[in-house]
Amino acid sequence: MLSERRLEVLRAIVQDYVGTEEPVGSKALTERHNLGVSPATVRNDMAALEDEGFIAQPHTSAGRIPTDKGYRLFVDKLAGVKPMTAPERRAIQNFLEGAVDLDDVVARTVRLLAQLTRQVAVVQYPSLTRSTVRHVELLALAPARLMLVLITDTGRVEQRMVDCPAPFGEAALADLRARLNSRVAGRRFTDVPGLVEELPEAFEAEDRGTVSTVLSTLLETLVEENEERLMIGGTANLTRFGHDFPLVIRPVLEALEEQVVLLKLLGEAKDPGVTVRIGHENAHEGLNSTSVVSVGYGSGGEAVAKLGVVGPTRMDYPGTMGAVRAVARYVGQILAES
Amino acid sequence: MLSERRLEVLRAIVQDYVGTEEPVGSKALTERHNLGVSPATVRNDMAALEDEGFIAQPHTSAGRIPTDKGYRLFVDKLAGVKPMTAPERRAIQNFLEGAVDLDDVVARTVRLLAQLTRQVAVVQYPSLTRSTVRHVELLALAPARLMLVLITDTGRVEQRMVDCPAPFGEAALADLRARLNSRVAGRRFTDVPGLVEELPEAFEAEDRGTVSTVLSTLLETLVEENEERLMIGGTANLTRFGHDFPLVIRPVLEALEEQVVLLKLLGEAKDPGVTVRIGHENAHEGLNSTSVVSVGYGSGGEAVAKLGVVGPTRMDYPGTMGAVRAVARYVGQILAES
DNA sequence: GTCTGGCACTCGCACACCATGAGTGCCAGG
């Protein structure tokens, strides 16, 4: 079991290492933090912490640095979330309020997060599956070719072409449009399939094929993989990573280009609050030397998507968590207003 | 004036340096290329080339490397565009044909370019201003709130909210929708303003305010800055840049995050063919050690947007130019088909 | 039992030194 003081030592090590980027020794520790004990005592505590796997030394004659396990303990037990200051909060709000549409909200959020945390920011677009339908529109582009436009409560718009098996009259089109909207408008995406099931039956036999085609296109749109888009930014912050450049940064850049990887990354975090995944806790190899801080955000009380940052495991966790949480909160507000 | 052989020497230097990334000396040159003269002669030629500013030596006792000016001469006079091989062309075509919508086309193009050239790829979305209107749709979301949806011939969709000064009836809406489409469908964006000018006059006085509002929103959409979106990829290739990492790569990453910068970059290239901007020819400071190879692409004969790659000035120009040109050609085809 | 000061030990890092050799410029002769 770790005594109170040993935890305090670990906290001091994490804080110093995050600040200086250099392994921290026993003497420096006692000087910068008033632990009330001598370096020798700290050394003993360090030896114990090392035995337990919370810290390690890069070389025999160097100071200690925290391990992933050490950071984990720090995040779980030793550090809170550092709240943003009032001016910071105002700045966030002001910056986000200038957004004109959903794309802009996401773009601004990415910039903001990247600037606040000085790390790589990742923002997922509000997911279709968790939002509700605002409107469905059908346009006849040609006698047997329709365009289906789906508008969500978060302002997102998806469109699909529909090639009809048979020509489809203007009247039938208006009818379908009206029926469709009266059923699904305001409903959650997940409920839509059940709501439109027997819709074809209301139409003439000749039109049923087309109606079915339209419906299946609609349902496809709801589940389609590209529903999960995201935007990243602040990659220039990767240059502040470390000294042993290419080897670390390369796999990270590669991982960041794989949207699938990132989506999985964000998706894994089920926690209602801020989630932190440290180093090897990330499934993807390329991200083994990074930590991911993420949180859900949404227009109502409920999360419709996630956002977060990717940075070195040696990061300011309390500050980053605070920034991520604050941004998520304000983005939620903005989405709710629009 | 530079003799034929001196140009040949320059070509050899560029080729060797691009291949090896190391300054090339006179002896190595005569060994790898059969110039038919001795190293001493080559040295004299090199001295001349250096006087003219085409090459430089990093240190006194090192070989020569091409300067920006040297690359410029190489690109303009000494190198052609290396055409893609047949299998490569087939691969490009196959890869692009799998795309399901415009976003996907752009995304695939970026990946493809990045892989082919092993550099950073930039693809601009087909610009609104140079395309034509396929359809304009108006939806009533609330009595005094409309949504305007604009669909282009390149498959792009833009939507805007319109808050009406007064409630707008269903009949008037249908009327406006019909009149609008009959006037602008199939027309170029640049012609739209003239075509809708006197449209409000056809409506009752009470509706004119709303009609005007809708029209001005439509016109805004046509010129809005965010019409010029773009997508980038292959940033991981930046790690192959050089040995003196952070200092070079940092400003490049920063520049790549500024869409404005990139758009200007692509926009500057007015050439109908492949354009190459080398090193300091790029206005943006951060890109002074990079070259940009870009070209326009379009669904018809006409260019509606640009695409290109950003890489180190030390790049394989003929190959890169060939890849860029080929990809642009096939993307154009794909867009024309859809 | 816990903390402390002392002490010997380890070892990475920075610096200096030197030998090597690739590459150059210049010159005299073909």
Added chain:
DNA sequence: CCTGGCACTCATGGTGTGCGAGTGCCAGAC
């Protein structure tokens, strides 16, 4: 105008060394 020869420069890499930060351990104090 080209070539071979020659003296010179200088970046690079390997070795050696001193320094100092940091450690582990132990004996003694509280």
